[in-house]
Amino acid sequence: MSIISGTALDPVLYFKAGTLPVAQGSSFDLSVGHIYDSAGKEINGPFVLKPGAMVQVASAEVFNLPQDVTGHVTYKTGLTREGIWALTVGIVDPGWDGPIATTLLNFSRVDHMIHTGMPFLRVTLFQHGAVLTPRRAPPLDQYLREVQGLAAAHFPSTFLDSENIASKAADTVMEKMRNVGLAWFGATAILFAAIQVMAPPLSRAFDGLFPPASVTEMTAKLAALQARIDGLEAATASTRAAAAPAAQTAVVPEDSEVPASSAAPATGQ
Template sequence: MLIVGEEILNQSLLKDADRRHIKNSSYYLTIGAIIPVGKEANSFDFNKPLQMLVLKPRQVAWVVSKEVFSIKSHEITALVTLRSTFTKMGLLALDVGMVDPDFEGPIGSIVINFSKNDVPLNTGDEFFRVAFIKHAEVPAEFRTKRDQFTATQYIQERHRDIIVGFPETFLNTEILSDEMAAKISGKVADDVLDKLLMHLIKNHWGKLALIALIITTAVALLIYFLYSKFGPNLSQADVQAIVKTWVDQNFPKQLPSKP
């Protein structure tokens, strides 16, 4: 069963809630803090947080709700989704979903701009949509101790996460593009060499065979000369055996037919 309307306020499921944001069967959470990612994160001022951020294409930011959850019942779970207005504008929220019973604190999510347009984010914007679900009481053996955060503590935790592990743009495209270019150039070079070799074999196998014969003859003569001058006396059969072994090791037994 959904908890709707004034009951959301009466049961004190949200601190700093405003009835103006109750719409249909949901409550629309508003933006309380915007934490930038990248260079701006290093200069983020907790005493003077951003009031507005223009999210560029592929840019990443962390958005934190103004409202603070205070679900003290083990019979209530909240389901949070990104407001469809922002979804249609090309934003994706990575960390929204279920808010467990007995949770206290704001919620936040990394958001990515997948569109080709700038998307402005302002504190006070209705950003997340939450539905409160009434259900049977969660048995004690399945209850997990939930961390409790004030809004300030939560923002500090998320800011620390951003500094440690998030690039300014989705998938760090500058690094990925360099790596991809290097791989592509290497593959292109290998493909070109392979195609050139196959072209020579298929279309000029006669000339290649003649060249191979000339090289073989030259090598045989060289081997015969060296052994006659510096090596032990060799019979003609010995020379032929040496040449045959070299040919078998360095030339294919069959050449492809010309198409």
Template sequence: MALLAGDDLDRDKFFKAGHPVIKGSTFDLTIGSIFDAKGDRKVEPYNLKPGEMVQVVSAEEFNLPNNVTGHVTYKTRLTRKGIWALTVGIIDPGWNGPMTTTLFNFSKVEFPVAIGTPFLRVSLFQHKGVHDSLLKTSGLASEYKREVQSDASTVFPRSFLNLDVVASSASKLALKSFNRTAIALIAASAIVFALIQLVITLSPPFVSGWSSDTQLEIEKLNYQIEMLRQEFDSSTQVEMAKLRHQMELQGQDLDTFTQVEVEKVRQEIELLRQDFDNFKNKNLPSDLSTESNEN
């Protein structure tokens, strides 16, 4: 198998339509048709948004003999601008149609996809002839393009991996986990408060003998609240870092919904501590309340 280069790269020999750009050992293919996620054909430059995909078909149509195989790669100049061709590979001997690929914008800015722009690079390799029964053809170019147009509207999503949906879902799941933890402890603390209030109300003569048990419960509750605060702060940092990484892939900053919801949970925990302090000051004997505050 030999790589064709220089004078061996003959447009008329390997193509039946279009104007491929001849390089030293490759041909550059140019964009001939653009189909968006709705399957609509675009004539004017299409502004490909960050994270968005679009289907493009080459203006050039191959006419490969049975002893030549093509190898397609993406243009490195496009990748430097954040545009990646997702489907590249081998062109079988006998192929007599255009090439199609999916362009994906993984940059943070829009990119104009225009007809005539070089987008793929093709190397041709000559080898022993392949039997006619193994040759692969494309059929009519018009039918091939209609198939690509149909796939664009029915198979491919508009954005790669739907990153906006992924980030939003991850944010909601993280906040749901935080809320469950905080609400569970708040509910448990409320029950403890109610029991303490009930005992004080119904059994004031026994408050002095009960003080040591109460002190122990207060210390346990203080410890639980503090552990919740530490766990919440630690989990928040980890989860927000994950969400920030997801959103940065599409150029967004984590400064809206997530931070607002996290702050709400943090305020609930702080209110719980304030309620607990107020309860001690109002309902416990002065010596016991002072002792608890000192601890």
């Protein structure tokens, strides 16, 4: 397999008359020929592609590939730099004799003008051994109707249809919250009913375990015990008070001096 380039890249050999693209050294630029909005309506004039929006387009060029040539379709890098991305690109099979279509997505933050004649894809051709069963395109009108029908039936106006997804997610969350709330409400009602039914028997059972006479007896014993503790604390306090004065009695030291008036009188000579 070899790439077709240079003087061999003659559009007359690979495209139908009246739709011939301009060669770019080793590839052809493909231009917008038909525009279909999300309602499937064909747009005859320029189409404003809003940020996040999508639109279906078909090429103005109609292929007429021989059985020994395959096309490889890629993005236009200039459009990609401006925020316009072609979602479906790939292979054009040998024998294909129709246009190609794709979805353009504006992933930039500004509006972008889409119009007929605007280059949007590029195709590189490769020559190889002839295939036994070439792939033919449906008639041009039928192919364009199919593209139009896909635009109306399968593609949202915005990428991933974020508004619809958010709405469905909110509905799902609310439905789950309602289901959980109903479940908790039911469980609470059952628990409340069980308490109402079981409260009287449980009350009677506890009354049997702790009869009033037993409770009164236990209360009296606790009061007597508290009185004994109070008496012991009072006796202890009295003993400590009586012992305190004895500890404070004075003692005269053995080496204290005797006053001069008490001394024996002197003996005369």
